[in-house]
Amino acid sequence: MSPLRERAAVSYVLAAPGGLWMLVALVAPTLFIAWVSFWASRTFALSNALTLANYVKFFTRPAYVRVLGDTVEQAIVMMLITGVIGYAIAYFLVVHVRRPAFQLALFLLLVVPFWTSALIRTIAWIPFLGVNGVINQALLLLGIVDRPVEAFLFTRTGITLAQTSFYTLLATGPVVYTLRNIPRSLPEAAQCLHATPLRVFWRIVFPLTLPGVVIGQILVFLNVMADFATAQAIGGHKLAFLGNLVILLYESGQLTFAAVVGVLLMIAMLLGVAVLLKVVDIRRLGAP
Amino acid sequence: MADRPDLELIGVTKRFGAFTAVRDVSLAVEHGQFVCLLGPSGCGKTTTLRMIAGLEEVDAGEIRIAGVRVNERPPWQRDIAMMFQDFALFPHMTVARQVAFGLEMLRRPAAEIRRRVAETLGAFDIAAFADRKPDTLSGGQKQRVALARALITEPRILLLDEPIGSLDFSLREAVMLELRDVQRRLGISFVWVTHDQNEAFSLGDRVVVMTHARIEQVGTPEDIAERPRTRFVATFVQGTNVFDGTVERAEGDHVRVRTATGSFVVPARDGRPPDPGEAVSFSVRAALVTAQPGAEHVNQVGAVCHAVEYLGAIRRYDFRLVDGRSLKLEEFTGRGRRIAEGEAITLGWRVEDGVLHAPAEAPA
Known part of the structure; x- marks a missing residue:
């Protein structure tokens, strides 16, 4: 319970600076973009007529709709992959690594790569994925393949590999937190009630970590939806997601249409978050 | 089967690294007995209980339940139930779901589970909040739910780790008598761990005094109080x-x-x-x-x-x-x-x- 009464005047005063900042830096620009997306003309003019034609144009061009579909599909694929791997890492860290020092060391190993900029991390993947890249050389050396695999660079597979390395941590952290908060006596009590380890996991541990899983999924979903750099660096110019489309349109001077794509991207992200929040009430996270 | 003690510990030892938590402990609990493990914190009483439950491995010696060696059996295959000090209620389950849990894990038919859950909720006077989750219950109510959840599978032995330690002082006396009543009525063996001498003396048929990983004395409360061995x-x-x-x-x-x-x-x-x-x-x-x-x-x-x-x-x-x-x-x-x-x-x-x-x- 907050020491402040909900409707007290002082709480409004305290919220005002942050609220004002949000208004100027976030809400106003967002509304502005939404407004631009309805402009009838391509040129900048405050007295523009408003129309839905831009949206009609987007949805009547299969190429654009496919980019929307690809973006959502990529987000779902990434949520599945990082969800499973991230949970496994979190479970290993919390349940199997008992020594706190070792736990911290492993966690640092996961975090340290993120001290470099996202751009460098993305570019660093290119030498790994190429035809003569590290992965191919390793596969050849181990005799798993006879000739280099071309499916890594400039492909969705390559993007997925790179994004897995970027975003798995986002799915791991919140699960680590929720796993740590489960008292040891709960799985023990379940065992004493004749639950096998697998059933302890599905009936007790997993449901209790669900809020962490959902938060991780929200983070991954938002990041993948907004990610244009990975597609640009590793996908070459053959592949595009909504973010790449915005840049492309912006750079070619099609402001209103860039705004349309931006608004659609935003709506897709909001819808996704709304669906995820249906699964679990994250405001209750940390409550006893 | 009836002639075998419900529980036997034979030279049981537990080490954590260089530290010996339980040293050469031997004890037999006859069917339907109420045994209290009494000792200061760190004396090994809780570790002993956890070994009986299977939550800790035994380093030396043997544990038998109804005459059968259970050292290698995991907790879920032992005929025991355990009550934890913090009650260990599952926060995401309603009271009715918690109570049903043990029977579900034993894969009993749905109709039997429904019937027995209803009976148990009634017997422990918790039917009124069957649909509530643990965080809305009082300490005394939680304690009854934990007891109902543990006893619904009709275990041979109930292990209790300081089961009233987290209750308000004013509640303890009543809960103690209630637990004693339940034990007498069901006729199952209780092994109750406590550091409180009054609990041990007023409840136990036999009291086992432990210190420094060993048993110091086993006897009736009168034996312990009137003829302390050490x-x-x-x-x-x-x-x-x-x-x-x-x-x-x-x-x-x-x-x-x-x-x-x-x-x-x-x-x-x-x-x-x-x-x-x-x-x-x-x-x-x-x-x-x-x-x-x-x-x-x-x-x-x-x-x-x-x-x-x-x-x-x-x-x-x-x-x-x-x-x-x-x-x-x-x-x-x-x-x-x-x-x-x-x-x-x-x-x-x-x-x-x-x-x-x-x-x-x-x-x-």
């Missing part, structure tokens, strides 16, 4: 005075012990009488010390009244002996006058009221 048991039991001294001489069945405050006669223990000069200790219960010693009170000592506690039925005095040590005396309030603080008086007890302790075992 110095540790005597000091752990409230209302007992402990004297340290050396043997002056053996006098038939008796031993004369010289202490800093005088020389006293104590009955010898069975077996080897101690040699003169040997360091020994003995104890006298506070209730057996009298402030009006007569001829039969052979052991007498001068003391000054330091403090008086009035506890309703009894008065508890704290006297100081000449060497500054404390000597406690308890008497019924109906009798005798109240001794004033600062008053010097002679106290006494009969020879047979003293209990000579077994020599301390060398730590292995």
Whole structure:
């Protein structure tokens, strides 16, 4: 319970600076973009007529709709992959690594790569994925393949590999937190009630970590939806997601249409978050 | 099956690295017995309980349930149930779901589960909040839910780890009697871990006193309180005075012990009488010390009244002996006058009221 009464005047005063900042830096620009997306003309003019034609144009061009579909599909694929791997890492860290020092060391190993900029991390993947890249050389050396695999660079597979390395941590952290908060006596009590380890996991541990899983999924979903750099660096110019489309349109001077794509991207992200929040009430996270 | 004890521990030992948490503990719990493991924190009582449950592996020795070795069996394959100090209720499940959990894990038919859950909710008086989650329940309600959840599978043994330790003080007495009632009614064995002597004495058919990873004494509450086997048991039991001294001489069945405050006669223990000069200790219960010693009170000592506690039925005095040590005396309030603080008086007890302790075992 907050020491402040909900409707007290002082709480409004305290919220005002942050609220004002949000208004100027976030809400106003967002509304502005939404407004631009309805402009009838391509040129900048405050007295523009408003129309839905831009949206009609987007949805009547299969190429654009496919980019929307690809973006959502990529987000779902990434949520599945990082969800499973991230949970496994979190479970290993919390349940199997008992020594706190070792736990911290492993966690640092996961975090340290993120001290470099996202751009460098993305570019660093290119030498790994190429035809003569590290992965191919390793596969050849181990005799798993006879000739280099071309499916890594400039492909969705390559993007997925790179994004897995970027975003798995986002799915791991919140699960680590929720796993740590489960008292040891709960799985023990379940065992004493004749639950096998697998059933302890599905009936007790997993449901209790669900809020962490959902938060991780929200983070991954938002990041993948907004990610244009990975597609640009590793996908070459053959592949595009909504973010790449915005840049492309912006750079070619099609402001209103860039705004349309931006608004659609935003709506897709909001819808996704709304669906995820249906699964679990994250405001209750940390409550006893 | 009925002739086998419900639970046997044979030379059970548990080590955590270089630390021995439980050392060579042997114990048998007969069917339907209420056994309390009593000892200070860190004495190994909870580790012992956890080994019985299968939550800790046994490093040496054997645990048998109904005559069958269970060392290699995981908790979910043992015929036990456990109640945890924090109750360990599943926060995401309603009361009804918690209570059903054990039967679901045993894969009982749905109809049977429904029927037995309804019965159990009624029997433990928790049907009114069957659809509520644990965080909305009071301490006493949680305790009943935890008990119902543990007992619905009809285990052979219920293990209880300080089960009323987290309850409000005012609730404990009632809950204790309730648990005792349940145990009598169901006739299953209880192994109850506590550091509270009153709990152990008022509930246990047998009390097992532990310290430093070992069992010090096993006996009825009367055995433990009136005939403490070792110095540790005597000091752990409230209302007992402990004297340290050396043997002056053996006098038939008796031993004369010289202490800093005088020389006293104590009955010898069975077996080897101690040699003169040997360091020994003995104890006298506070209730057996009298402030009006007569001829039969052979052991007498001068003391000054330091403090008086009035506890309703009894008065508890704290006297100081000449060497500054404390000597406690308890008497019924109906009798005798109240001794004033600062008053010097002679106290006494009969020879047979003293209990000579077994020599301390060398730590292995």
